[in-house]
Amino acid sequence: MATGQGGPLKGILKTPGEPSEKPETAREVAIRHATLLEHRKQLESQILDSLILLSEYPLVRDAQFNASNPATTDIADFKANVRLFQPSDYDDLIEERNVNELCGYTLCAKPRRQTGSGGEWKITSSGEIVKRKELEKWCSQQCARRALFVKVQLNETAAWERAGIPDIQIDLLDEDRSTETEADRTARKLGELKLEDQRQAARDSAALAMERGDNKIGPSVNKVKVTLKEKDVKTPPEFAQPTEAGNSEDHLLVDGYKAKIPDKKKESDV
Amino acid sequence: MIDDLPNDAKSKEVVRLWRAWRTVHEMVADREYELAEDEVSISLERFRDEYCHPDGSVNRAKLQFSARPSDSMLRKNTPPATASNPDPVPDCGPIWVEFLTDKQFGVSQIRNFAKYTITNNYKTGIMVTPVALSPAARKSLASVENLAKIECFLEDDLLVNITHHELVPRHVLLSREEKIALLKRYRLKETQLPRILQKDPVARYLGLKRGQVVKIIRVSETAGRYASYRLCV
Numbered sequence: 437m438a439t440g441q442g443g444p445l446k447g448i449l450k451t452p453g454e455p456s457e458k459p460e461t462a463r464e465v466a467i468r469h470a471t472l473l474e475h476r477k478q479l480e481s482q483i484l485d486s487l488i489l490l491s492e493y494p495l496v497r498d499a500q501f502n503a504s505n506p507a508t509t510d511i512a513d514f515k516a517n518v519r520l521f522q523p524s525d526y527d528d529l530i531e532e533r534n535v536n537e538l539c540g541y542t543l544c545a546k547p548r549r550q551t552g553s554g555g556e557w558k559i560t561s562s563g564e565i566v567k568r569k570e571l572e573k574w575c576s577q578q579c580a581r582r583a584l585f586v587k588v589q590l591n592e593t594a595a596w597e598r599a600g601i602p603d604i605q606i607d608l609l610d611e612d613r614s615t616e617t618e619a620d621r622t623a624r625k626l627g628e629l630k631l632e633d634q635r636q637a638a639r640d641s642a643a644l645a646m647e648r649g650d651n652k653i654g655p656s657v658n659k660v661k662v663t664l665k666e667k668d669v670k671t672p673p674e675f676a677q678p679t680e681a682g683n684s685e686d687h688l689l690v691d692g693y694k695a696k697i698p699d700k701k702k703e704s705d706v
Numbered sequence: 707m708i709d710d711l712p713n714d715a716k717s718k719e720v721v722r723l724w725r726a727w728r729t730v731h732e733m734v735a736d737r738e739y740e741l742a743e744d745e746v747s748i749s750l751e752r753f754r755d756e757y758c759h760p761d762g763s764v765n766r767a768k769l770q771f772s773a774r775p776s777d778s779m780l781r782k783n784t785p786p787a788t789a790s791n792p793d794p795v796p797d798c799g800p801i802w803v804e805f806l807t808d809k810q811f812g813v814s815q816i817r818n819f820a821k822y823t824i825t826n827n828y829k830t831g832i833m834v835t836p837v838a839l840s841p842a843a844r845k846s847l848a849s850v851e852n853l854a855k856i857e858c859f860l861e862d863d864l865l866v867n868i869t870h871h872e873l874v875p876r877h878v879l880l881s882r883e884e885k886i887a888l889l890k891r892y893r894l895k896e897t898q899l900p901r902i903l904q905k906d907p908v909a910r911y912l913g914l915k916r917g918q919v920v921k922i923i924r925v926s927e928t929a930g931r932y933a934s935y936r937l938c939v
Contacts, residue, residue: 484845528842532840536812
């Protein structure tokens with residue numbers, strides 16, 4: 437072999453050097469990711485819990501309340517619980533309510549429609565042909581509209597990305613606004629406008645925070661302690677002004693410095 | 707003639723349930739629970755005699771059974787003894803199988819089944835349902851995972867035993883010692899093995915848990931038999 441002479445043979449494989457990360461940092465990173473995942477899991481189970489809770493609503497079933505005029509406590513609970521839902525979770529909720537033989541709209545206490553036996557399709561009174569399953573989800577067309585009104589307000593983004601944002605609000609289709617006066621309406625509009633501004637500001641700052649890589653869960657390990665220190669500045673020495681008194685070497689000075697020309701060349705300079 | 711049609715539908719239903727009943731028994735026997743041979747290979751006549759109403763329809767409430775793990779299964783599922791845990795207990799237990807009768811399955815039905823399984827100290831519960839679970843019910847299964855393993859099968863999925871198909875190779879579950887020996891023999895880390903999903907039909911059939919290894923024995927034209935190993939994830 438050509439490389440046979442001299443010294444021990446060297447392997448072509450990389451030497452298993454030290455790992456690039458210290459075990460402590462690796463552990464910290466692992467813990468950070470684990471807390472993130474744990475947070476997500478908690479949110480998911482929280483959503484599942486609210487889903488199961490809402491599948492039995494409304495809690496107040498008096499004669500004076502109905503789907504268009506539910507009890508205020510139920511409305512508040514519904515709004516609070518449905519806040520984190522994604523549209524798919526909402527579909528699951530409707531299905532779960534149907535299993536409980538209730539109308540798909542959460543605030544409706546009526547049982548869902550039963551269209552009797554028959555095929556997969558059904559002709560409605562208005563002449564449309566719809567799937568039986570779609571028809572049997574609700575007690576009436578009104579409730580279907582109310583439920584879909586809520587669904588379109590839900591957000592596709594994952595729950596953990598908006599869990600911290602406080603001002604996601606769900607409106608109901610027929611919240612009573614007939615009794616309010618002109619002044620009330622103006623006030624509400626103004627309030628909405630203001631709220632919209634605030635939301636925009638919150639969104640902007642959240643987006644900025646995301647870009648920075650901040651996250652609210654768990655301490656970030658990427659933080660580096662930075663201390664600003666003033667650098668000592670040394671002013672250059674003032675050079676002496678050439679005196680008028682006629683030094684013979686004045687013309688050799690450059691910025692007050694005279695280049696030294698060695699008298700005799702040394703050997704090393706050659 | 708008029709009487710003929712419902713009877714025909716009924717007898718179809720009986721055959722369907724008989725096939726599902728047999729498959730679920732074969733499944734439990736393949737997981738090495740103790741089952742008698744005549745329980746597993748029950749004939750259609752005997753099934754009709756034992757589990758049908760006089761009018762010919764199946765009495766679904768009777769379609770349930772339990773089984774205890776055999777000694778070899780207990781041995782397989784016992785973690786190796788260590789210094790801190792000199793007398794390990796096997797992580798498998800009796801199994802409960804039930805054919806449910808509801809028309810729809812929501813969270814409450816699942817909770818009832820899980821509660822029954824847990825209060826009767828079963829470690830595994832298999833529910834066979836005629837229709838699919840609601841999405842929320844499926845998600846809620848995960849919450850009882852550490853108390854009992856609840857598995858759901860559709861009747862339709864159990865009409866044939868998939869492991870008897872000629873294109874499905876034999877899957878053998880490895881014990882803990884065998885897994886350790888395998889990893890040592892090939893100098894592998896667990897993650898370097900090929901993987902099999904937990905929702906894979908054969909993995910569901912065998913009730914694999916995360917981290918278990920199956921040996922898959924295929925017929926090979928050149929080698930006669932070829933074994934590969936997969937880690938359940």
